[in-house]
Amino acid sequence: MIKITIDQKTVSVPRGTTILEAAEKAGIDIPTLCHMKLHDMNIENKPGGCRICVVEVNGRRNLTPSCCTEVEEGMMINTHSMRVINARRTVLELILSDHPAECLTCAKSGDCELQRMAHRLGIREIHCKGEQSAYRIDNSPAIIRDPDKCIMCRRCEMMCNEVQTVGVLSAVHRGFNSVVSPAFEKDLMHSECTFCGQCLAVCPTGALTEVDETTSVVRAISDREKVVVVQTAPAVRAALGEEFGYQAGTVVTGKMVAALRRLGFNYVFDTDFAADLTIMEEGTELLQRLNAFLKGDKSVKLPILTSCCPAWVKFFEHQFPELIDIPSTARSPQQMFGSIAKTYLAEKLGVDRKNMIVVSIMPCVAKKYERGRDEFYVDGNPDVDIVLTTRELAHLIKLCNIDLTTLPEEDFDEPLGQSTGAGVLFGTTGGVIEAAVRTAYEIQTGKALPRINFEELRGMEGFRKAIVDFDGLELNIGIAHGLGNARKLLEDIEQGKSHFHAIEIMSCPGGCIGGGGQPYHHGNADILMKRQHALYTEDELKVIRKSHENPDILKLYAEFLGKPLSEKSHKLLHTNYFNRKAE
């Protein structure tokens, strides 16, 4: 243990502790801007670039950044001397002097870490005004980059390179002109960006934000010609409440449904229903491939990879195009829902698909990109018309003067509203594969599951593996969240080293609960843990917890699709992938 003194308080901390962490232990909250640490997830950004966290250490010539300076025995630290406060304020003023003062109209207003820091440090005037950076705004279907607002904290770069290994965002140019951008300042749309949105999930300012489509929803709802249906993804209900003052991990499903109804949607459905449908298709595909493989069919490749996550799909299309026949061909729940809504539901309601607007509420920004993919259009009409993130939904609810907290709890509409506990699990890492196992086990073995919870598939480790006993047949299962972890699994497959039968991959750390469209976690990993816990609780509370027992799903097959992997299913619920390496 190392003994140090911070602001006259003496603390003992283990070797390797930073001054920032030691101060936290002493109850001293040193302000930080570029630093971000997701505890227990092995994700940390500490370039030591913003210099806001500088402190004075006795005997050192210069101020030192507390986020990346490790403690040394006997250190005497002052976190708020005149010299420190002056330096901290001056540096923040410098950062603000190169930042557009557009707070009133900024997407990040009210949730901006820079704004909060300016308030905290009591900045009332910028003494060193001068030229401001002026870059072009980069619009994509999912993410907007406004580099003028970039403060070079490099969090996005760390997420994009170290965590996701996508490698699109990095610092370019030098000195005052340096900014984080795709190489050669290409647009994101022309890069290998997966639109996972982890960059904007960690951006402290409005430099990276999602494309705001709330107005399109208001317009659609106002159009009397249109039947507007909405689906809500599993992870949304576990996070939406945070925008309305609820504790993280509070599930607000019923209130959310009530709010959507009050917003004027004609039908409020559940993506969890589509998740159950995904399990029917993907689970059946898994068994088909598995059984053929076990019979020695050399044309069948394993492992099968999940395909619900659009960022993950784009990732392997760019990075591992030679493996595009490995993932399941099942569309994501969002797209399955859209497809079923505009066929089965439209038929039932007697509505032309062109007069039906399908809106998705997603924890994700990649879903905005996914819905626009060519293969999800029929005669020029998309299966899903508009995608809102959890944050956008919160804005929309507030825009429409609805107080979520006072709303009653209501149920989803029929016939695409009923779902199982398995469907709910789609929102967390490990959830899709657990849902698949529940169904696949019973179909494969013809026996009832001895237990429903598969603890061995749960957790927050970036890469997990488990063996599930299918009544004597041992199924090797891999789980990865974060594309960097996925890359390792894919490299193993490429080199023929993989022994897995099935692998679940989600792009975002934690899965969809940590999606780029969720309320900002501001570096607090506890929030993700609580959202995950909430989904498992929601599953426990469900009467039906296996997808193949969802009566509405059974009805859908009976009335419309026939059986899983039928010709109709293939047409409506499956897809194919593209080699995007050349792009």
Place this chain on the structure above:
Amino acid sequence: MTKTHIFVCGGIGCRAMESEQLRKNFQREILVRGLSDEVQVVTTGCFGFCEKGPLVKILPDQTFYVQVSPDDAAEIVSEHIIHQRKVERLLYIDPETRKRVTESKDMDFYKRQFRIALRNCGVIDPDNIEEYIARDGYSAIAKCLTEYTPEKVIDIVKKSGLRGRGGGGFPTGLKWEITRKSENSQKYVVCNADEGDPGAFMDRSILEGDPHSVIEAMAICGYCIGADKGLIYIRAEYPLAIKRLKRALQQAVDTGLLGRDILGTGFNFEIEIRYGAGAFVCGEETALIHSMEGCRGEPTFKPPFPSVEGYMGKPTNVNNVETFANIPVIINKGAEWFSAIGTEKSKGTKVFALAGKINNVGLIEVPMGTTLREIIYDIGGGIKDGKKFKAVQTGGPSGGCLSEKYLDTPIDYDNLIEAGSMMGSGGMIVLDENDCMVSIAKFYLGFTLDESCGKCAPCRIGNKRLYEKLDKITSGEGTMEDLVRLKSLSLVIKDTSLCGLGQSSPNPVLSTLTNFYDEYVAHVKEKKCPSKQCKDLINFTIIEDKCTGCTLCFRNCPVEAISGEKSKIHHIHQDKCIKCGLCYSKCKFEAILIE
């Protein structure tokens, strides 16, 4: 009969003045006159006295010819070589005595120098390993490998008091010791040859003139720290240095002085060259390492120091070219010999690139503790055109400008820092009365502004704001409050920046504010530039009494801002004048006034 050698300086200054053609002409003359057996023409590294280049030295009589043009080759061969008569007109003239000086050792420029790092520059053919070996080359590595333990060598380097010549001044032996103690099966020796200061060419000259000294020292370092791999990070803009280095590496490998089982001792060491793209910040060791790793060249916070976690995460010892060049001599002559040179805390010598408004521009090496006055006046020959000395900028773009009161300060690491400047890698630029100190500060800041990596906020934005303020002042728009802000902002940038670049970039501003405050005030309060350099603060007018109406100014003005008829007084129209100064330089009657 002793063979005659004609040494032609192959340094960059002389090459720019056709020394390569001169060498070819010498060779042709020798061939034509059938002297090939008796006379050998050799291209050497930099002689140092660039001001008087191209330089030629004839051995064995040591005759030193200056400003030799390619056309002079024939005369030198026929007169000096064949008829044994010195070509008087090509001998150096001592500015004091006005007498011709035959040998370099009698020239003021060389007299006060003491060459350790530059010992072989201009003395040997850098492309010939045998010439290096003939001057004790590779005897130090042999001694280390056969007689000394690594600890013993480190001890010698520590005792010598050698400090890093790249600017930081960290004790070299201590650095080696720390790297030795960092346990790892793979370690690296890195030579920092990313010399980027404007006007500096110390490292370049060593690599061009004596590449083997660096190679030998790197191998010694590898032996000491337990590394079998060396990397030289050199800027790609140094093609000649790269060419000579490559040849030297090949020769060392071919001779068995690099590679496996060197001198049969079982010690393996190989060296690879890595190219830098010319980013100034890559001279900072962590940025350099990142650049070599293929990452963006920007520094990271230390600790961990490279000696613990460096290239590819392995312990890495980074030393600058000049530091390495000192090592073989220290081993051969001993720590005591070396530590007897210099001052208490700065031992040995330092190479400086003398530039600016000084008579003898060139490369010099002097013992630590030599005063600025000795360098500028005795070696440098004083200020050009008899102008008045104003300041000397040491330490490269982020060093400080020292005024006259520091002329008698003995130069060493600590004194320079105390004076508000720094040693840096050894750039030394002399300024005279015509230089505007505000503009000079702006010039240097402009350089660091371009070269900042942009990683930390104070350097990225702070330097930009400083620059803008200086621009405001030189445009006559500055206020006294700006002067206060300049200082306070400079101090915060120094105090909070991530690496040495940002921590020193405000030095030109702070040192000029301290030493030349009146000049700033004149710009702000009187809206005048005392040195008459700031265009926005000066006007060109014609002194009517002196104007003869020769029309020369009228004809030369590029913007038709001058009117007047032949034999009549001319007039400059201020609204059109762009202050290019052409009229001033063309006027034969000193009739143009700048005020």
